[in-house]
Amino acid sequence: MSTDPSQRFGALDDITVLDLTQMLAGPYGTMMLADHGADVIKIEPFGGDVTRGAAASPSHGGSSLGAYFQSVNRNKRSVCLDLKRPEGRDAFKRLVAGADAVVENFRAEVMDRLGLGYEALRQINPRLVYGTLRGFGDPRTGASPYARWPAFDVVAQAMGGVMAITGPDPMTPTKVGPGIGDIIPGIMLAFGVVSAIHHARRTGVGQFVDISMVDSIFAVCERMVWQHSAEGTVPGPEGNHHPFLCPFGMFPASDGHVTIAAHTDDFFAVLCAKLDMADVAGDMRFTDKGGRTRDRRELIVAISRHTARHSKAELTARLGGRIPYGPVMNIADIADDPHFAAREMIVTLEQPNGRPVQVAGVPLKMTATPGGVRRRSPFLGEDTVPVLRAAGLTDQAIAALVKSGAALTGAGEARAAE
Template identity: 65%
Template sequence: MTDNAAPFGALADIKIIDLTQMLAGPFGTMLLADHGATVIKVEPPAGDLTRPGGPFREDDTQRVLGGYFQSVDRNKYSICLDLKTEKGREAFKLLVRDADAVVENFRAGVMERLGLSYEVLRDINPRLVYGALRGFGDTRTGASPYLDWPAFDVVAQAMGGIMAITGPDPATPTKVGPGVGDIIPGMMLGFGVLAAIHHAKQTGEGQFVDVAMTDAVLAVCERMIWQNSVQGVVPGPEGNHHPFLCPFGMFPAKDGFVTIAAQQDAFFATLCRELGDEQLGADPRFDSREGRKANRLALIDELSERTGAFTKAELMTRLGGKIPFGPVMDITEVLASDHFKAREMLVDVENPGTTPVTIAGVPIKMTRTPGRVSRRAPILGEHTRQVLLDAGACEAEVDAIMRDHVPVKF
């Protein structure tokens, strides 16, 4: 891709053609773009489904980039093509010729109906990696009975098991706050595509990479699987504490909550001393790891009474750095945190029509090839001309394509 941005990152030699929309797929390709991959986002004339939804600042005079889209589509390029038209499909095939991967999260069968299946694209580029993310996977790797079911985050959370083990009590399964039913599959898609590209660069052989949202969520619920197999139990919600480690969870403070993980003997002794109650540590119910496990509900009550006598700041002074400890932080506290500032996890990006907006930074740090948020998310179709020219189309062909693929203004 030719533009004013200098190449950067460990993936600067990789080109991804990105058909994904919403959160799951775009999060996966974002991870690759954050480390320098050229990610070309192919959008229909109406754009990604998240574009018109914003949300936008009240003073935004252009309303072309909302917070949602800015966050997960930064570092990408946008090309506007209607794949339902012959010109759009032919232009797409041009892009595939020198791409390392095509990534999509349509429902099963959509690309086949468009005449752009993995098998068709593989004939154009045998080393192509084709990444697919769907609710229940693809028949190429395992035909789920739910193959044709649509799915979003909350469905993946429910059927992948995470909701069944999350909640305040056994009777109240609860959705996890962030969209982990999208984000976890997106992370696994990014990893899978990158692993397949590594293989293709060594062998010249591409392959189909299939991630089911439900599978990805189940994979991070691995503990409940072996608990059932080893212990014969059906795990349920455990509230804000661990089912067999104690203390290991959330405790009250005067002005909020903190987390403590002091299940080891040395940490527990330090915890009791710093809370000013060494006698608690000598209590025969709690003076061993097994005792704390057996009497964990009583210990949680005892510790809650003691931590509740201090503010979060006071507990941080007493416990921070001495045992595994951290205050529960809302966004105002995160924004004020010296840690997140030092780690460059709060990044301002240009936002046409208003002042810069803040989005999350790049969590994977590298010393030789650091990733970064290099540029804002693209305006719909912003790079169509340059991308098609780079792909080998002539000016007249590009003009014809762009006449037929005018981005919709929302």
């Protein structure tokens, strides 16, 4: 992995982030920064990020570059330090002096006990942005009674409200498929860190950025807040349809399912015409938006009888591009679809010791400073030597760190794999 400045790219190519996060939430946020050119230096313990071995395969990078790890740690570099040792902490502080941000997702006070909390590090670098991602936030910005509770995706989905409004019926709250309890907070973290760096560049003053997983999920459930406030309701699961727009949801096909959003008068007329639904179009209950909302359950049943007669391909030929419509697609469908190819949303990463692995591409497209997936994820400690050298440590000092057990280099593993 090159450290040549000529290889830098993207809108964030002048930003350096020290990334102590693990698992999915934090690494997803720092991946977003790395995908747009930030130099994200992953600071790992000797065992590495716990996801390194997840979904590992000898044919896809081996045990240290599992597919899970590859997916959210591409474009990053790896430095391996033991922060429990004074020498490791000293080396980390040297990196902090030249960094724009430090990001971590430990439980509250873990870094403080190591002497590496925000208050300590800002004495080294006053413009430092210190980002945290925890289940219930950090006491510095609001002391939750659950501040020390551990949390994962499913906990954030449950307590943030999204499960309560998701499910096939009012009695069955349901987890959303992807790990949005991790990913949405990760997105919030990326935005918060970039915003704070922008402020620090203008003022010379850094700050503490605090992201709560539960708060982040609650924030994207904004509709239930105003419904409860303005209408006095407690929204529950509505299945695969909208609570007050119709038709607006999922309908059966003969070989799967499709989605239709034709709640406006114009779109509803097109839907009826293209599916030969004279019976539905002529039903006085459905002639206006109010009636379609009031009698939406009957309308859903009526439309479903028509859509179920056709395959997804037939429905696409009739409705695609004419109304808001899309077939329900799985990853096999997506991999064969020309949209995702044109948008470069499935990217192949060449592996040094196995066959290539595919990861999701970058959804944020920029014309002047395009981001991208430019580099595979790093071996554990692959960049320890060049990163510490760039921070001003001599080769002798780095060798002493390694000998003392405070640092680990994976350069040998990387060279052997190339």
